[in-house]
Amino acid sequence: MAKHHIEATVNGDAVEFLCETEETLLDVLRDTLNLTGSKEGCASGDCGACSVMLDGRLVCSCLVLGCEVGGRRIETIEGMATGETLHPLQQRFLEHAALQCGICTPGFLVAGKALLERNPDPTETEIRYWLAGNLCRCTGYDKIVSAVKDAAATLRNDVRG
Amino acid sequence: MRYEAPTTLQGAVALLAGASGEARVLAGGTDLLVQMRADVVDPDLIVDIKKIPETRAVAEERGGWRIGAAVTGAELKEHPRLKQVWPGVVEAANLIGSTQVQGRATLGGNLCNGSPAADSVPALIAGGAVATLAGPQGTRDLPVEDVMLGPRKLALGKGEIVASFWLPPRPPRSSDAYLRFIPRTEMDIAVVGAGVSLTIDGAGTITAARVSLGAVAARVLLVPGAAAAIVGSRLDRPAQDRLEAAARAACRPIDDKRGTVEFRIEVAGVLARRAALIALDRARTS
Numbered sequence: 197m198a199k200h201h202i203e204a205t206v207n208g209d210a211v212e213f214l215c216e217t218e219e220t221l222l223d224v225l226r227d228t229l230n231l232t233g234s235k236e237g238c239a240s241g242d243c244g245a246c247s248v249m250l251d252g253r254l255v256c257s258c259l260v261l262g263c264e265v266g267g268r269r270i271e272t273i274e275g276m277a278t279g280e281t282l283h284p285l286q287q288r289f290l291e292h293a294a295l296q297c298g299i300c301t302p303g304f305l306v307a308g309k310a311l312l313e314r315n316p317d318p319t320e321t322e323i324r325y326w327l328a329g330n331l332c333r334c335t336g337y338d339k340i341v342s343a344v345k346d347a348a349a350t351l352r353n354d355v356r357g
Numbered sequence: 358m359r360y361e362a363p364t365t366l367q368g369a370v371a372l373l374a375g376a377s378g379e380a381r382v383l384a385g386g387t388d389l390l391v392q393m394r395a396d397v398v399d400p401d402l403i404v405d406i407k408k409i410p411e412t413r414a415v416a417e418e419r420g421g422w423r424i425g426a427a428v429t430g431a432e433l434k435e436h437p438r439l440k441q442v443w444p445g446v447v448e449a450a451n452l453i454g455s456t457q458v459q460g461r462a463t464l465g466g467n468l469c470n471g472s473p474a475a476d477s478v479p480a481l482i483a484g485g486a487v488a489t490l491a492g493p494q495g496t497r498d499l500p501v502e503d504v505m506l507g508p509r510k511l512a513l514g515k516g517e518i519v520a521s522f523w524l525p526p527r528p529p530r531s532s533d534a535y536l537r538f539i540p541r542t543e544m545d546i547a548v549v550g551a552g553v554s555l556t557i558d559g560a561g562t563i564t565a566a567r568v569s570l571g572a573v574a575a576r577v578l579l580v581p582g583a584a585a586a587i588v589g590s591r592l593d594r595p596a597q598d599r600l601e602a603a604a605r606a607a608c609r610p611i612d613d614k615r616g617t618v619e620f621r622i623e624v625a626g627v628l629a630r631r632a633a634l635i636a637l638d639r640a641r642t643s
Contacts, residue, residue: 216358217403239394241390255460258390261405280423328455328544329458330542
């Protein structure tokens, strides 16, 4: 069967690609569009390393087929910084040393940003539940939670200006 | 592998009914894609039902609520009114997986995956939900408790899909609750699940109830004996004891890595009692 011809928006840019039915959005991002920031940890929706935004909704890109995203808006970790300027959440991850091996980090950043867009002042409990689908085997999570809380405060101050 | 995304129920039914090889319905994909990846299933045809308007709508209908089979858990949670009327159904759907999974997972998929541990199914059954099926012979309604026959076995004919669910009108002072046991706080599969829906009169006496248990038998159970144990009571301690006993008596669980037979039977009684107390409390303030 012929490949699917898909047109979508990725990080604000119009893209088109060909894919087989069984290729996931994660496969397409990494192998076809060369956006390798999204990682494959489990390929079963358990680890969150492939987290992306799909029409403004946080999803695991390993659980979305590439052929499903025609006409849709995708945001990945590659779209998070503005040029050389890191997003405040990325900056806080660095300052808090909220990463070691770094495989889980893009997923945590995408998921954390989605949380702060919905809830600018989350409690520690809210952060931990929201990020329960992102697994990290290095940090023990405390530094990640601290970085998200700190970034939330920064973003709130930015809004107040 | 062929992928189709029809925009009508008739289109989806025609594709599935006409399929020569293995065909699968794609809603949220949080089970299907995992099974494909693990080579548990290798469909020749995937029919994505998310472009069919009936599967994606939440609307009031005949005094109750119609929920499309492909509405996601996140959408149910964000609905402005559904969780006031059916808090147990919404909380059950929201227990499935992570935030990411909530962005995709659906009530229709949770039912049609055919797992006795599906979290949203006991809540739907307790709520008296009816599944509306579309098939080659037209549409028909089936109580949710009759859709699943056993693990991975459904009472759907070839070409038939679950299009939506209908939750009946709520009398005053009605509410529901769902609880599950898992050995952690998030991201796990129910060892036991219990859904309770009830209505009380002005004096606080239970006038109607439905109790459903998950992960304690080959299918999610409706337990009329557990409901009968509390109807006519104010859920005082003797009624709670009767409820626990009736819930346990209905259990036919298996031993597996998540729990033993004895543990599941014990916990089923505890969860049924606690869910009933939460539903009662909500009904008093609803």
